[in-house]
Amino acid sequence: MKKNNVLKTLASSREISLLMVMLLIVAIITWRNPIFLTLKNISDMLTNYSTTMILALGMMLVLLIGGIDISIGATIALSGMFSALIMRDNQGVPVVVAFLMSIGVGLICGLLIGLVIVKGKVPPIIATLGFMNIYRGLTYLMARNQWVPAYQIPTAYKQFATGRYLTFGVLNNMITVMLLCYILFFFFLKYTKTGRRIYATGSNVEAAQFSGIDTDRIKFFAYGTMGLLSGLVGALWVSIYASAQGDMAMGIEMDVIASCVIGGVSLSGGRGSVTGVFLGALIMAILGNALPLVGISQFWQDGLKGLIILVAIILNVLTQRSIIANNLRRRQA
Amino acid sequence: MTVQKEPETILELKGITKLFPGVRALDSVHFDLKKGEIHSLMGENGAGKSTLIKVISGVHHPDAGHIILDGKERVFRGTKEARDAGIATIYQHVTSYPHLSVAENIFTGHELVKNGIIQWKEMYRRSDELLHELGADFKSTDEIEALSVAQQQMVEIAKALALDSRIIIMDEPTAALTKQESEQLYLITERLRDKGTSVIFISHRFEDMYRLASRVTVFRDAKYIGTYRVDEISKRDLIKAMVGRETSEMFPKIELERGEEALRVENLSLTGYFHDVSFNVHRGEILGVTGLVGARRTEVMECVFGARLPSSGTIYVKGEAVQIRHPQDAMDHGIGLLTEDRQYQGLILDWTIGSNITLPIISELGNGILTNERAERSKAKTLAEKLNVKAQSIFDKAKSLSGGNQQKVVVAKLLASDLDVIILDEPTKGVDVGAKAQIYEIISQLAGQGYAIVMVSSEMPEILGMSDRIMVMCEGRVSGFLTPDATQEDILHLAMTKDTEGEE
Amino acid sequence: DGGTTSTTAAPTEAPSATEAPAEETEAPVEETEAPAEETEAEEEPEAEGGVEGKTFALLVKSAGNPYNEKEAEGFTKAVEEFGGEVIVRQPEKATAEDQITMIGELVAQRVDAIAVAGNDFDALQPALTQAMDAGIKVLSLDSAVNPESRAVHVNQAGTELIGQALVDAVFDLTGGEGQFAILSATSQASNQNAWIASMNAILEDEQYADIEMVEVAYGDDEYQKSVDQTQALLKNYPDLKVICAPTTVGMMAAGKVLKDEGSAVKLTGLGLPSEMAEYIGEGDEFPCPYMYLWNPIDIGYLAGYTAAALVDGTITGAVDDTFTAGDLGEYTIVEAGDEGTEVILGPPFRFDPSNIEEWKEVY
Amino acid sequence: MNQPELRKISADTPFSLKTFFLKWEWFLLLIFIGINVMNSLISPYYLSVNGLFTATNSFLEKAFIALSMVFVLIIGEIDISVASIVALSSVVMAESYNKLGLPMGLALVVCLLVGSLCGFLNGLILTRFRELAPMIVTLGTQILYRGIALIILGDQASGGFTSIKWYSNFYWGKIGPVPYMFIAFAVLAVIMGFILHKTTFGKRLYAIGSNRVAAKYAGIRVERSRLVVYTLSGLFSAITAIFLVARMGSTRPNVAIGYELDVISMCVLGGILTDGGKGNFVGAVISIFTIGLLRYGLGLINVQSQLMMVIIGALLIIAVMAPHLKPKRRLKSD
Numbered sequence A: 001m002k003k004n005n006v007l008k009t010l011a012s013s014r015e016i017s018l019l020m021v022m023l024l025i026v027a028i029i030t031w032r033n034p035i036f037l038t039l040k041n042i043s044d045m046l047t048n049y050s051t052t053m054i055l056a057l058g059m060m061l062v063l064l065i066g067g068i069d070i071s072i073g074a075t076i077a078l079s080g081m082f083s084a085l086i087m088r089d090n091q092g093v094p095v096v097v098a099f100l101m102s103i104g105v106g107l108i109c110g111l112l113i114g115l116v117i118v119k120g121k122v123p124p125i126i127a128t129l130g131f132m133n134i135y136r137g138l139t140y141l142m143a144r145n146q147w148v149p150a151y152q153i154p155t156a157y158k159q160f161a162t163g164r165y166l167t168f169g170v171l172n173n174m175i176t177v178m179l180l181c182y183i184l185f186f187f188f189l190k191y192t193k194t195g196r197r198i199y200a201t202g203s204n205v206e207a208a209q210f211s212g213i214d215t216d217r218i219k220f221f222a223y224g225t226m227g228l229l230s231g232l233v234g235a236l237w238v239s240i241y242a243s244a245q246g247d248m249a250m251g252i253e254m255d256v257i258a259s260c261v262i263g264g265v266s267l268s269g270g271r272g273s274v275t276g277v278f279l280g281a282l283i284m285a286i287l288g289n290a291l292p293l294v295g296i297s298q299f300w301q302d303g304l305k306g307l308i309i310l311v312a313i314i315l316n317v318l319t320q321r322s323i324i325a326n327n328l329r330r331r332q333a
Numbered sequence B: 001m002t003v004q005k006e007p008e009t010i011l012e013l014k015g016i017t018k019l020f021p022g023v024r025a026l027d028s029v030h031f032d033l034k035k036g037e038i039h040s041l042m043g044e045n046g047a048g049k050s051t052l053i054k055v056i057s058g059v060h061h062p063d064a065g066h067i068i069l070d071g072k073e074r075v076f077r078g079t080k081e082a083r084d085a086g087i088a089t090i091y092q093h094v095t096s097y098p099h100l101s102v103a104e105n106i107f108t109g110h111e112l113v114k115n116g117i118i119q120w121k122e123m124y125r126r127s128d129e130l131l132h133e134l135g136a137d138f139k140s141t142d143e144i145e146a147l148s149v150a151q152q153q154m155v156e157i158a159k160a161l162a163l164d165s166r167i168i169i170m171d172e173p174t175a176a177l178t179k180q181e182s183e184q185l186y187l188i189t190e191r192l193r194d195k196g197t198s199v200i201f202i203s204h205r206f207e208d209m210y211r212l213a214s215r216v217t218v219f220r221d222a223k224y225i226g227t228y229r230v231d232e233i234s235k236r237d238l239i240k241a242m243v244g245r246e247t248s249e250m251f252p253k254i255e256l257e258r259g260e261e262a263l264r265v266e267n268l269s270l271t272g273y274f275h276d277v278s279f280n281v282h283r284g285e286i287l288g289v290t291g292l293v294g295a296r297r298t299e300v301m302e303c304v305f306g307a308r309l310p311s312s313g314t315i316y317v318k319g320e321a322v323q324i325r326h327p328q329d330a331m332d333h334g335i336g337l338l339t340e341d342r343q344y345q346g347l348i349l350d351w352t353i354g355s356n357i358t359l360p361i362i363s364e365l366g367n368g369i370l371t372n373e374r375a376e377r378s379k380a381k382t383l384a385e386k387l388n389v390k391a392q393s394i395f396d397k398a399k400s401l402s403g404g405n406q407q408k409v410v411v412a413k414l415l416a417s418d419l420d421v422i423i424l425d426e427p428t429k430g431v432d433v434g435a436k437a438q439i440y441e442i443i444s445q446l447a448g449q450g451y452a453i454v455m456v457s458s459e460m461p462e463i464l465g466m467s468d469r470i471m472v473m474c475e476g477r478v479s480g481f482l483t484p485d486a487t488q489e490d491i492l493h494l495a496m497t498k499d500t501e502g503e504e
Numbered sequence C: 001d002g003g004t005t006s007t008t009a010a011p012t013e014a015p016s017a018t019e020a021p022a023e024e025t026e027a028p029v030e031e032t033e034a035p036a037e038e039t040e041a042e043e044e045p046e047a048e049g050g051v052e053g054k055t056f057a058l059l060v061k062s063a064g065n066p067y068n069e070k071e072a073e074g075f076t077k078a079v080e081e082f083g084g085e086v087i088v089r090q091p092e093k094a095t096a097e098d099q100i101t102m103i104g105e106l107v108a109q110r111v112d113a114i115a116v117a118g119n120d121f122d123a124l125q126p127a128l129t130q131a132m133d134a135g136i137k138v139l140s141l142d143s144a145v146n147p148e149s150r151a152v153h154v155n156q157a158g159t160e161l162i163g164q165a166l167v168d169a170v171f172d173l174t175g176g177e178g179q180f181a182i183l184s185a186t187s188q189a190s191n192q193n194a195w196i197a198s199m200n201a202i203l204e205d206e207q208y209a210d211i212e213m214v215e216v217a218y219g220d221d222e223y224q225k226s227v228d229q230t231q232a233l234l235k236n237y238p239d240l241k242v243i244c245a246p247t248t249v250g251m252m253a254a255g256k257v258l259k260d261e262g263s264a265v266k267l268t269g270l271g272l273p274s275e276m277a278e279y280i281g282e283g284d285e286f287p288c289p290y291m292y293l294w295n296p297i298d299i300g301y302l303a304g305y306t307a308a309a310l311v312d313g314t315i316t317g318a319v320d321d322t323f324t325a326g327d328l329g330e331y332t333i334v335e336a337g338d339e340g341t342e343v344i345l346g347p348p349f350r351f352d353p354s355n356i357e358e359w360k361e362v363y
Numbered sequence D: 001m002n003q004p005e006l007r008k009i010s011a012d013t014p015f016s017l018k019t020f021f022l023k024w025e026w027f028l029l030l031i032f033i034g035i036n037v038m039n040s041l042i043s044p045y046y047l048s049v050n051g052l053f054t055a056t057n058s059f060l061e062k063a064f065i066a067l068s069m070v071f072v073l074i075i076g077e078i079d080i081s082v083a084s085i086v087a088l089s090s091v092v093m094a095e096s097y098n099k100l101g102l103p104m105g106l107a108l109v110v111c112l113l114v115g116s117l118c119g120f121l122n123g124l125i126l127t128r129f130r131e132l133a134p135m136i137v138t139l140g141t142q143i144l145y146r147g148i149a150l151i152i153l154g155d156q157a158s159g160g161f162t163s164i165k166w167y168s169n170f171y172w173g174k175i176g177p178v179p180y181m182f183i184a185f186a187v188l189a190v191i192m193g194f195i196l197h198k199t200t201f202g203k204r205l206y207a208i209g210s211n212r213v214a215a216k217y218a219g220i221r222v223e224r225s226r227l228v229v230y231t232l233s234g235l236f237s238a239i240t241a242i243f244l245v246a247r248m249g250s251t252r253p254n255v256a257i258g259y260e261l262d263v264i265s266m267c268v269l270g271g272i273l274t275d276g277g278k279g280n281f282v283g284a285v286i287s288i289f290t291i292g293l294l295r296y297g298l299g300l301i302n303v304q305s306q307l308m309m310v311i312i313g314a315l316l317i318i319a320v321m322a323p324h325l326k327p328k329r330r331l332k333s334d
């Protein structure tokens, strides 16, 4: 009975087959270069990729309701640049205020996208494509094409990304923030009404409306949250890289979407889990971190990354298929 | 029936009119519902039944008329307001969340929370209770996607029950259920009535109405015809009220010479679904296929049609073994399938009726490469008229049709192709008496023209009345063949027999 | 600073002869008005002498980059000094395709000169040839286009000069022996590749036998990727002594990583002083003891005057042509390494703790 | 009354002035004319036949991909690997000329083959592993194809095509004021439009995009059609590659970056929605010219590209939003 249960979870759980794919990748990398599995490297990796990992959560919400947001890179730039400029021009802005400002700008950006999608009935990919251009253009214009260099950013702000004070010295602050987001989302999606209604809306909008769910509000919420997280990441970005450039985070949306999809989030909505997204984002982080480590030609790295992504998703499909086939065979017997 | 004092009227609709672009779906209709009664709503396809219940449940706003609930006039601005007023609805077309569990489907919109935290255990427990009550054979943790249409329908019913409403509306809940499951539903409905809940019950099955309802309201062509006590109106009069003329519910079966063998299936298996299924069908013959829900009749037919790939077995067309790996292969060999799920598999709802009908034959109508729109239009018109589809023009969208008329379009689509073997999976599901008679008529005609016909159905009278031979399936195996002089009990016996008896 | 005293590469002069640093920040960022009297410009395109009222276009590599912005600033300043009209165009992305499109638009406006910081050495050739056929003077600055598609190139510093300066810096910082790595931008960036090639050639010399270039890593001028690459270098080469990044983003990323980790590895390369100020200093907590760059404002300024000289016929772009570039003084055209001709602004300028405070405010 | 009278169903093409004039294409045409009027008012250089034709070249080159992207979007899918296919096929073409010494004509054939092969591979993966979303597969191949181009060329460029006059003329050559490429585009656009709207193949694509399952049950070979569509997408990317190399005279692994989004914008503004089964070719073609000429006009008055980004982004959103804002009010009343 017990064993049967384990098999059943295995069958129904994309996450486990994903985990196996990930372990395979890790094994190969470690075999090529044992440094990969050192505490220091893992900590570096998580610190650097906490941004992408946080964004993957927001993207997951958006994908769950059947939308997509490719403007996040631009939103990060706009919000990060905004807070960096404020800090540059007003010495002594407290770190918290700067963070809140960035988050606020991101939230507004997200809500605006939500407004256009929900009220203007613009397909998400178009709306966010449009806003991607608008926000990026505004970032350049707002900063007058300048960057905010490290020396103009308050030390306390820069130290946020390197410090460990949130956990009293245990974990890097970036990792802490990232983990907090994951825990929060896990709880939120599983145990709150709004969380479940996001799934319902993505699974069948019409049915959700018949059930009396305000699907417009849910959509607003998803895009707003995506914007809010982008704003947060904007602040973190400036902190971790100790500077703000107009072109920062350009193209990050593709990595984030890839994280989600590798993690089993369906692009047509309704399906996806926080655990899956965590694994998916982790795989992308591993690829980014490890490819330079394994000592292959620089020119081969991109091709290899593409190949690994393809192999990972195909392997995942194959394991899923064999599990299903096994189940059917067992049912036959 | 115990004699009591006249129960109070809980819901009353007066002069309701609902217009859709180009269609008057409801024309000043009346309806009233008493406390603790089961009230049946009948009428032909497109008569406006579903529209009326959508007005009641707040999906549509009437263009004229009043809704009076508990003596007070109400305007429902949305489904939530109606639901809060104690009205629960099971819609005709399943409105489920395919990716979510059964429990979530039941509770979405009114989740069980404590301090803002969802009580999963409680939700699963309550759902399992409801499912048990309904006699369902699946669990609250199953995903909807993995359930059959019938099972999904049960979830819909559970959903309405979970709301503890004063008024429950069921729009053709039995269309996808077997007799056995329907019986389960009757019991539940009666229990609800006894608790004082009022039920509006829409069905094209007279047995449903006679079994359950105390009163019946009839609509025809968007108009109110009358409300009758069920024990005071004969079936004949009722049909006349609905159709506007005399119709018999006879099966127009013509005895025919059995022609050559058109299709033979040998030892067809699909791992995990069915095993060693063998049958054949001749020209001019109607093979009825029946069984309980989950007997895997649909999967067998999908394999024959090439929509699924069987794990083993051979299919012979006109005596020759053929490879069927895709529906197109099946159609090339003259095999056509009318799918069970018309909305999802049968129609492109955004397309016009005409385009839907001619889609499988655009190549034949054109010159193989180019389309020929003129030929498509005239073919579509001919077929749509032949099947009496209730529409203004072949350019009407398929989604604007009522359920039964959609089914007619699907049949028309099938008839467009040049076929020898026609497989019909639940061809009369959700079809009104008039249309049903027409479909039987068509099936007989087709058999008369030399088509070999496989008819999958859960309705015993239909199976017994139409078939030349009857194949009964149980849990993925053929449990036996019967002749049409068998009784319903014979079928039920075989349908519940788990071991194979390869008698011919 | 022993390493840099070698014959060619000792930059001693202050980088800008044009004006005091503090004033420059006030220069207008951009001037993109359509020329009101364009009719005048088209009347006598061949008229020699006098550049007043003529239109000079600058096509930088991409928008949103302060380095390009400073180039534009200098260019604008020069053109305004001699009374011309200026157009500055910045493609959305640093691609040759966008630049070609913009060249087409500039040709349609019948500008008199186009100065372009090429995103690709060869790819602009057909478009620029067309422009030249239409009578427009074409020159490149900062990042060259091939000789067939330009009259002259305005070079910030000779490629060999830069290569030599960087090799000497590496030699100095490693103490004459040990491993170093290069962190470049994209593998496609032509100026980066030229500098790296030049470094490789110089390293052949006996003198540098004990220093070893272990890897050229590419951060694609993306911050996150540059950080990954830096960390990988540190982990893969525990004995690494120096990272040399001939690109600002690479330097910033490496500087940040080295500083955060308190690594003993030293950093040098080519970077904007404003961005690098944080990491330049004496002592172990500063990863970068010194680095090089030139003054982008001066490149723009020189390009402006070069364009004027081409338009008014003072020069044709041939070797030994001379002209006066405003406050910068007299310049002579010399033969370039790619068989074209070029004007060289001067040797790269060294930024170190003694002057970084002053320059970080300028660019 | 008692007679079971058969209903008459009309088969006349419905024509209503309202729906006719509410068509998206008219709206687009209006924007298109508006933009042209505006452009000719703000720049004296705009209304020049030569200038305009030259300008069309700079956006038509990627519009070739839009022709096939319409097909991909119609079946409800997306291909974001197109720009990488441009890069890879151009690099292989250039190297087969420069390194392998193939004659230029043959190199062009190689280019088309490589492009089609890349597209075919996308299609193969997608049809073999139907569980996978097109977005993620083409995202993977997007990285892979450009990565292969990088492996082939490394940090080099492959060039020298300016000297092959006939080939260079693909982009730069003209008959009168009309560039060859314009003619090529017009011809291919007509062919592709014809295929989409007048052939059974095109109609089947609409069916697939509208309801894949129903299409399959109607006997349409869905997977085969998808394979064809993705191969076409690769082929047209290779066509773009040919013109791109003719334009630049050389190629590198990082050419055509970001083309996929430009191309998708063109299609979507043209009314080809990303959820499949919607839109038509006329709209797509008008939109290609609308966006292209708007950019050109703004370029002529030297609008900063930062501002241009904002303008184009806003246009995209407003244009798609505008028609939705009106009928909504009408909907409320029912």
Ligand SMILES: Nc1ncnc2c1ncn2[C@@H]1O[C@H](COP(=O)(O)OP(=O)(O)OP(=O)(O)O)[C@@H](O)[C@H]1O
Binding pocket: B020, B021, B023, B024, B025, B043, B044, B045, B046, B047, B048, B049, B050, B051, B052, B092, B390, B399, B400, B401, B402, B403, B404, B405, B430, B432
């Ligand atoms: N959303 C809609 N838009 C346009 N017309 C509609 C719409 N919904 C229903 N109709 C039309 O209204 C009429 C009544 O439809 P309704 O669904 O109420 O019929 P019904 O009695 O439930 O039929 P059935 O028994 O087939 O389900 C039909 O002619 C149908 O075509």
Ligand SMILES: Nc1ncnc2c1ncn2[C@@H]1O[C@H](COP(=O)(O)OP(=O)(O)OP(=O)(O)O)[C@@H](O)[C@H]1O
Binding pocket: B146, B147, B148, B149, B150, B291, B292, B293, B294, B295, B296, B297, B298, B299, B340, B458
């Ligand atoms: N015991 C079971 N375990 C798991 N899934 C089941 C089981 N029984 C049925 N199903 C699901 O139901 C589907 C097959 O049953 P279905 O009811 O369609 O068969 P059928 O004989 O065609 O019935 P119908 O009369 O409704 O056509 C399968 O797709 C399967 O997912």
Ligand SMILES: [Mg+2]
Binding pocket: B049, B050, B051, B092, B171, B402, B403
């Ligand atoms: Mg109905």
Ligand SMILES: [Mg+2]
Binding pocket: B297, B298, B299, B340, B425
């Ligand atoms: Mg079935």
